[in-house]
Amino acid sequence: MESGNKITDLLTKIDDNIWEIPEDYSPGMNVPGRIYLSDKLIRDLEPETLDQVANVAKLPGIQKFSMAMPDAHLGYGFPIGGVAAFDEEEGVISPGGVGFDINCGVRLLRSNLTVDEVRPKMKELTERMFEAVPSGVGSKSRLRVTDSELDDIFLHGSKWAVENGYGEKTDLEHCEGGGCIEGGDVGNISIKARKRGRPQAGTLGSGNHFLEVQYVDKIYDQEAADAFGLEEGQVSFMIHCGSRGTGHQICTDNIKTMSQASKKYGIQLPDKQLACAPAQSEEAQNYFGSMICAANYAWNNRQMITHWTRDVIADTFRSDIDELGLELVYDVAHNVAKLEEHEVDGKKKNVYVHRKGATRAFPKGHKEVPLKYRDVGQPVLIPGSMGTASYVLHGGDRSMDISFGSACHGAGRVMSRSHAKKEFQGEDIKMQLEKRGITVRSAHPAVIAEEAPGVYKSSSEVVNVVHELDIARKVAKMMPMGVIKG
């Protein structure tokens, strides 16, 4: 786009919080772009993010719109917050539309503990969690899985953890897709991806990943909160991580293959990172089978971390998991491609929905929402930045209609990591947070500066957009008490 233009001059406002990038924005777009942002948030959007939304609109077989959620910001290839659905036959599958951290996601663990019970023990609790859950660059798991165990994890996800004593059967019922996507294929997973995967099952990683102790500050929707087991003043635990090195390697391996495949199938790429292949081609299906394995690895990863977290909580409060009510509320993936049924032009059809930094938000009545939540809609978990509020929402009635059943996945960055490190000192941020009663424990101090609250959009502003659009409705707001960073 030309410099000097106001970003809103390039867009058509369709309705409150809905902006369209017209098809003539850039040559080759097959569908318009749609960006869900408030009048306030749109002013902070980088123009290059529009270009990325437009680039995705150029891929073959894209349905309805190339979309970006309200936490949208510049990514590589797809924008972060990007959602795109491709026809099962005429469309494509693109590893870049999922990203390197396949099935990066969030889960929420509730408890019967109150904020007053937990507050005096926060230092001890965070220290023990930090000890129990390996985190940081190069961190290795407490157990090293064998190759055949790794295959089981790739094929069965969280089920492997639960069957091996890392959790309860109900954990699987309270997880997107039961903590596993069927149809994984280990046949195309490289030796490198296996080497990276074996020592890292049950590790948090680094960057924006975290384990957070929170309390429920406010309930917006009593009926949904009752269904999710949430009430004001209650302490909960949020886990944010993904598929670690194995996911990164599977993506790396497949983008290389797809780059050649794009040429072979004559697909014009506006950006090499959008490398893709026709959905039913061998290359695309090989990737999809491997991606499922990485997604399953991530669910298993979060399940093992959940188990160790429960152990620490039970031990710290000298009680047991049942007594403490340490139940999984839900677990959502926010970097994944899934074959889903959606209505397009009045007809039901199967599409490959790519969510790159976007969460599923299926409404009440949808068959993939766990029975326990089917009358209210799936829990949608939206973490805030370090030191700011996180939100629990439920899938809204309009999500299937306007966003292929998707919502935002977080607050969305507005400042680069390098800029953040110039602006903030890790130690200062830590002290400021501690003054506000938030304990911080980190493997590497630089991470605290990079992830300082000031580098993100306001999570409440972002959440209000999906709430107003009825993509997902607010249920509860949680405030942080302590955070463990990689």
Added chain:
Amino acid sequence: MPSTEVKYEYLEHTADAKFRAYGKTKEDAFANAAEAMFNVMINTSKVDCKHREDIIVNAPEIDELLVEWLSELLFLFEVDFLAFGEFKVENITEKDGEFELSGHACGEEIDLERHEIDTEVKAVTYNDLRVEETENGYMVQVTVDT
């Protein structure tokens, strides 16, 4: 355009790290790109050269060769827990539409304190990837996922 004295520089990117590396030859620019990437993760000036890792990678395009080279180093960092501080690309050749790079990196086992662990690089992307000949030699541009 900076002089060839500048080995590399970082560009602004909201979520990830993006840099340009320069060199009189392709080989030098590729080696400097590796140093730029490792300086996102650690302080390379604190790394002693105790262990040398020889590397050969192949790719059908020159820019993809750059991704292969950096990805291989990243793999060794994570799996063998090696921090690298010195990088040398001996040769980049093209034969029958296939590019090959031979080079090496020198470093030691990661010391979490001494090497000043900074931002974790997850992977090397193809986004806005460039290998270009300039008046003074070569410029390469890379975005890494952090």
